[in-house]
Amino acid sequence: MATLTQVEMNIVNGNAGLPVIQVEDVHKYYDLGETKVHALRGVNLTIEPGEFVAIMGSSGSGKSTFMNMLGCLDKPSSGKYLLEGTNVAQLDKKQLAEIRNRKLGFVFQGFNLLSRTTALENVELPTLYARLDKAARQARAREVLEMVGLGDRLDHFPSQLSGGQQQRVAIARALVNRPAILLADEPTGNLDSRTSVEIMQIFQTLNDTGLTIVLVTHEPDIAQYAKRIVVFRDGKIRRDELVKQRPRAAEVLKTLPQVDENDAELAEINDVAVLPVTIETATLNEAR
Amino acid sequence: MDFIAILRIAVQALTRNKMRSLLTMLGIIIGVGAVIATVGVGQGAQQQVQDQIAAMGTNVIFISSGTVNRGGVRVGSGATKTLINEDVQAILREVPTISAAAPGAGTSAQLVFDNQNWNTRVTGTEPQYFQIRDWNFAGGADFTGDDVTHSANVVVLGATVKQNLFGGSDPVGQTIRLGNLPFQVVGVLQAKGQSGIGQDQDDMVYVPITTLQKKITGQDWLQYIIASASSQPASYAAQDQITSQLRDRHRIRQGQDDDFSVRNLADVAELADQSSKIMTLLLASIAGVSLIVGGIGIMNIMLVSVTERTREIGIRIAIGATESDVLRQFLSESVVLSVAGGIVGILFGVVSSITITKVLGWHILISSIAVVAAVVFSMAVGVFFGYYPARKAARLDPIEALRFE
Numbered sequence: 001m002a003t004l005t006q007v008e009m010n011i012v013n014g015n016a017g018l019p020v021i022q023v024e025d026v027h028k029y030y031d032l033g034e035t036k037v038h039a040l041r042g043v044n045l046t047i048e049p050g051e052f053v054a055i056m057g058s059s060g061s062g063k064s065t066f067m068n069m070l071g072c073l074d075k076p077s078s079g080k081y082l083l084e085g086t087n088v089a090q091l092d093k094k095q096l097a098e099i100r101n102r103k104l105g106f107v108f109q110g111f112n113l114l115s116r117t118t119a120l121e122n123v124e125l126p127t128l129y130a131r132l133d134k135a136a137r138q139a140r141a142r143e144v145l146e147m148v149g150l151g152d153r154l155d156h157f158p159s160q161l162s163g164g165q166q167q168r169v170a171i172a173r174a175l176v177n178r179p180a181i182l183l184a185d186e187p188t189g190n191l192d193s194r195t196s197v198e199i200m201q202i203f204q205t206l207n208d209t210g211l212t213i214v215l216v217t218h219e220p221d222i223a224q225y226a227k228r229i230v231v232f233r234d235g236k237i238r239r240d241e242l243v244k245q246r247p248r249a250a251e252v253l254k255t256l257p258q259v260d261e262n263d264a265e266l267a268e269i270n271d272v273a274v275l276p277v278t279i280e281t282a283t284l285n286e287a288r
Numbered sequence: 289m290d291f292i293a294i295l296r297i298a299v300q301a302l303t304r305n306k307m308r309s310l311l312t313m314l315g316i317i318i319g320v321g322a323v324i325a326t327v328g329v330g331q332g333a334q335q336q337v338q339d340q341i342a343a344m345g346t347n348v349i350f351i352s353s354g355t356v357n358r359g360g361v362r363v364g365s366g367a368t369k370t371l372i373n374e375d376v377q378a379i380l381r382e383v384p385t386i387s388a389a390a391p392g393a394g395t396s397a398q399l400v401f402d403n404q405n406w407n408t409r410v411t412g413t414e415p416q417y418f419q420i421r422d423w424n425f426a427g428g429a430d431f432t433g434d435d436v437t438h439s440a441n442v443v444v445l446g447a448t449v450k451q452n453l454f455g456g457s458d459p460v461g462q463t464i465r466l467g468n469l470p471f472q473v474v475g476v477l478q479a480k481g482q483s484g485i486g487q488d489q490d491d492m493v494y495v496p497i498t499t500l501q502k503k504i505t506g507q508d509w510l511q512y513i514i515a516s517a518s519s520q521p522a523s524y525a526a527q528d529q530i531t532s533q534l535r536d537r538h539r540i541r542q543g544q545d546d547d548f549s550v551r552n553l554a555d556v557a558e559l560a561d562q563s564s565k566i567m568t569l570l571l572a573s574i575a576g577v578s579l580i581v582g583g584i585g586i587m588n589i590m591l592v593s594v595t596e597r598t599r600e601i602g603i604r605i606a607i608g609a610t611e612s613d614v615l616r617q618f619l620s621e622s623v624v625l626s627v628a629g630g631i632v633g634i635l636f637g638v639v640s641s642i643t644i645t646k647v648l649g650w651h652i653l654i655s656s657i658a659v660v661a662a663v664v665f666s667m668a669v670g671v672f673f674g675y676y677p678a679r680k681a682a683r684l685d686p687i688e689a690l691r692f693e
């Protein structure tokens with residue numbers, strides 16, 4: 001450890017007191033030969049530890065481009081991106097992979113689970129790249145799957161799980177290496193409204209324990225569950241404000257009907273049975 | 289990632305497409321199997337030829353009538369009628385390193401005993417012939433010098449001939465008909481098996497040379513003389529002495545070609561060894577080509593697999609796989625494919641070379657070097673042909689890969 005550079009120290013330990021994310025005048029161009037798409041046009045944003053930020057904006061406003069950059073999957077064309085004080089531009093591919101593996105957790109709109117691979121194996125995947133031993137890998141994967149309420153679905157394949165359950169597996173996978181930041185690009189985009197709120201409940205619970213969360217959504221009522229809303233338009237931040245009177249997803253779930261009539265899915269019944277909170281809701285509803 | 293985990297993931301990925309993996313492996317299976325089988329059979333043949341030549345004795349010198357062309361291939365053997373019985377005596381008398389010599393001439397004839405018929409080769413020679421060739425008798429003995437002097441009607445039978453005419457009973461002392469003449473059987477040779485070129489060496493009978501010349505063929509020239517030198521080094525000197533002596537005796541002027549050829553069995557052994565080595569090498573390299581073709585099959589399937597699994601690769605990169613992690617994953621798949629193919633191929637090759645050598649009655653020779661080389665080579669094929677697809681996977685842009693449908 002004595003030979004580690006400052007950059008690597010930051011990767012390993014984090015930099016206490018610094019903002020987790022510091023973006024300064026970031027531009028992103030996509031060169032399509034004849035035309036150039038200017039996807040980000042001078043974005044400035046600072047996110048402190050423990051924040052829960054919702055990024056909103058219409059389609060094509062640059063939200064995903066921004067998230068990919070935050071997730072170290074892409075680099076800005078110009079400007080600076082500091083992750084826990086480290087300038088990401090200075091890191092090589094291997095260090096970036098390590099950051100994605102240890103520091104960041106990703107949740108995508110399309111779940112992006114490996115098919116024909118069990119929930120447990122999907123969740124174990126990041127621990128494999130973290131080079132943990134087999135016992136530790138399994139213990140951690142089990143632990144996070146239980147945390148998202150899928151302790152009894154370890155050996156199920158994605159095709160045997162509902163959308164909500166698949167997204168919870170994806171969240172478990174994002175959390176398994178105990179990251180500092182959770183990045184979620186439209187995690188509820190493919191889910192019905194009740195399941196969406198259930199996902200937000202998990203996010204709020206995680207945020208309560210100190211995890212920094214950045215979430216992209218185009219649904220205002222989903223963005224409400226965050227602490228801060230940042231609105232993108234045409235590659236720039238147009239609005240940045242704190243949420244007043246943030247609803248608690250757990251409370252909202254109690255008021256929602258158990259199965260949404262509009263997009264009732266058979267699979268969603270399984271969903272309900274899994275979350276202890278919703279069972280409670282059901283008995284409450286009956287009591288009233 | 290630890291080795292076991294990599295291996296397990298590779299095997300998992302391959303068993304998802306069992307039929308495809310099997311068909312891909314087939315190229316390697318056939319390639320490795322063919323290499324092992326050809327090398328095994330080739331070495332068996334080589335050993336067989338060596339054993340036979342060694343059994344003849346490396347001191348043996350073979351003088352045949354006719355000429356030798358420059359390539360070493362005997363042509364027109366027996367075409368010239370200059371080699372005669374007196375040459376045998378002269379060689380024995382005048383070449384000091386020659387310890388024994390016997391003439392040889394042959395024809396084919398019909399043999400009859402009771403109601404049994406058999407057509408075979410008849411060789412006329414002298415008793416020393418059996419000593420030079422170091423052949424043993426299963427019953428009776430060779431004919432004598434007296435028999436030669438008197439052109440006696442006596443015959444020594446090869447094992448195949450004995451079997452066909454007499455079956456299980458003892459032929460020694462019995463009289464058979466050879467052509468139109470009665471011959472008394474004086475000895476039966478032990479079975480010697482097939483020669484390197486598949487000839488039955490036991491399908492032969494031997495009579496005194498004078499009997500053959502006077503009573504059967506009516507011709508007094510020889511097809512060959514077989515002689516043995518006191519040692520192998522001496523045989524080379526003897527070769528030269530015999531050559532000059534026979535040129536004198538046959539009145540061949542300087543500049544004219546020999547009307548006979550003198551060959552040392554040590555040379556023949558080397559020649560046979562070399563030609564079977566070249567044959568083995570040739571066959572093995574043809575088989576090796578199919579290994580390369582198998583490798584191309586692996587590359588093809590791995591490229592398809594990388595394209596199919598673009599999204600999976602994107603996911604893996606997004607959650608922290610490094611380039612070398614992805615590279616290793618795909619490389620291990622191609623290596624598992626090729627090594628599994630190699631192992632099955634070895635089994636296949638071993639079984640087929642055992643079968644072939646058994647059918648031919650040879651010694652089974654499975655070269656452990658060939659087996660090790662096959663495993664190493666198939667692994668190398670997996671790495672070589674798997675590298676390009678694996679590198680393609682490792683270098684994918686994660687954002688584009690994740691967007692891939």
Ligand SMILES: Nc1ncnc2c1ncn2[C@@H]1O[C@H](COP(=O)(O)OP(=O)(O)O)[C@@H](O)[C@H]1O
Nearest residue numbers: 030037039057058059060061062063064065066
């Ligand atoms: N790989 C790419 N190549 C070219 N243009 C791109 C690429 N990715 C995004 N864009 C363009 O950049 C702009 C922002 O896209 P994106 O960040 O995906 O928006 P959002 O997620 O807010 O809908 C869009 O105009 C889109 O067409």
Ligand SMILES: [Mg+2]
Nearest residue numbers: 063064065185
């Ligand atoms: Mg988007």
